[in-house]
Amino acid sequence: MFGGYLIEHHPVIAFLIQVVNFAILAGVLIHFVKKPFKAYLIKRRETVKERIEEAERLLKEAQEVKALYVEKLSKLPEEIEAFRAHALKEAEAERTKILAEAQDLASRIREQARLAYEQEMKETLSRVRAEVATHTIKTAEEVVRERFTKEDHDRMVEDFITNVGSVT
Secondary structure: OOOHHHHHHOOHHHHHHHHHHHHHHHHHHHHHHHHHHHHHHHHHHHHHHHHHHHHHHHHHHHHHHHHHHHHHHHHHHHHHHHHHHHHHHHHHHHHHHHHHHHHHHHHHHHHHHHHHHHHHHHHHHHHHHHHHHHHHHHHHHHHHHHOOOOOHHHHHHHHHHHHHHOOO
């Protein structure tokens, strides 16, 4: 009864009670959601890291192939003059083609990794939002069940009857 008087006549106290209730709810949510969300993010980070490492490995292999062809090009002057002119044209064409393919492959791998990352982040965000909503509703129901007593119910019914009677 004294608490009801404070809440009715001191809006600051009522507001402070609401703030405390919200802080408790937020603390409970953070406590239950933090570990699974952190574990998921760590796993996702490792997956993205592995994909990036694979892309870097493929890029390195492409660079090694490029270096191999550059080395072959540097040995061409030792060849016979007529053969050299013909070989230089073919090697240069092959080098350009390999570089273009390597750059194209690296670009595609990066793009696939980026798209996969974005998709995973969207799905993760969606799942986290759903989990937070579910936990929020459950926690709110528990708080209402714990705090809403028979006396509160009777008082609310009396207040309603009083208010309806004073309106008519």
